[in-house]
Amino acid sequence: MRGMRCLLWALLAVGWLAGSGGVAGERPGGITLVGRLVQGGLVIGHAPGCTAVRLDGREIAMDEERRFVFGFGRDARRDHLLEAECAGRTVRRPLVVAERHFPIERVNGLPERSVTLPPEDLARRKREIAAIVRARAVHSDLEEVFAGFRRPAAGRISGVYGAQRVLNGKPRTPHYGLDIAARAGTPVVAPAGGIVRLVGDFLLEGRIIVIDHGMGVTSTLFHLKDIVVREGERVRQGQLIGHVGQTGRATGPHVDWRVNWGAVRIDPALALALAPAKAAP
Structure with a gap:
């Protein structure tokens, strides 16, 4: 390899x-x-x-x-x-840039309020989205992105990037993450080193963490059972950051891992395939 x-x-x-x-x-x-x-x-x-x-x-x-x-x-x-x-x-x-063809992913059995948000949840949802956008917009001079990525958890791939999501029979936005299904409590580690920019407990994402890897690249991880690091904390690649859970909108225990370059949503599977970029001696 x-x-x-x-x-x-x-x-x-x-x-x-x-x-x-x-x-x-x-x-x-x-x-x-x-x-x-x-x-x-x-x-x-x-x-x-x-x-x-x-x-x-x-x-x-x-x-x-x-x-x-x-x-x-x-x-x-x-x-x-x-x-x-x-x-x-x-x-x-x-x-x-080559075009890709993405699968259709059907998810049934979700609570209706998690598919179509009731009016009383809209203000909360707006605040949560704004917090995620702010965390991903941080552009630091960290160089952790050049060390490459690793999978954040062991388990079965249960969802892939780009799949068109049909929730309870209703077409929704595509899935932008890599889902890894595992037993609740399975360790989740930092896919690359960086600084924790956001820790929260959100309506749809459940317990969420955003890690800044530098140069505009971030990892976001959803549905965690718990989070054992704090905002502002420096983490190393492979460090324990939490455990697999089923918080937020989730039909089973898994971690949803997303990679962004600023507002651009990247396929985590392609990020995993990158070799580390070594600095000059």
Whole structure:
């Protein structure tokens, strides 16, 4: 697996240079990308010698080693433009994002009030959504995202990213997480290191935690039985943060793990497939 990941780095680096019509010697260090250019994909890049990188005109933060991260949502369009300012030149690279076909996921037997919220719950729900948005909007200079991800819990995959959800026969928004079903009380660990930005007990998500991994990337975990860390606490990858539960809107014990790049919802399964991005020695 490690060899395949290294090969992917190499192929993507070659693809960048060939697509831009240049050769490696023309750009100090070259520019490499790793990750799948597909809907829901997370991509890590390295641009030594470059001072700025933009995706579709939006500047992307880089760390001191000139590493950066970007991603594409479930319904991302096909064509995008990545630009880099390198050695006084603007390097442009068109990116083609592959379309995916997502399954339909039917969930029946949910309490009707959790499918269609009654008016008295709407104000609470508005506050909870705002809290999640604020936690995911934090853009820190943490570099934990470059160390890669691990599964937050052992168990069976019971729900996948992108599936169109039909709840009690009513079509709803797609599912943006990776569901891992396990016995209640199964340990849940941090999928990557970072800082806890939100701990709460919400109407639909149940007990929820948001972890900031840096560079705009966050993990959100729902339906926990309990949470053993506090807001503002620094956690390491693999550290215990809680236990699998069935809180909020859930038909059985599981953890719903979500990954975001800012407001862009990423497929956690694709984040798991990324190799760690090492800094220069």
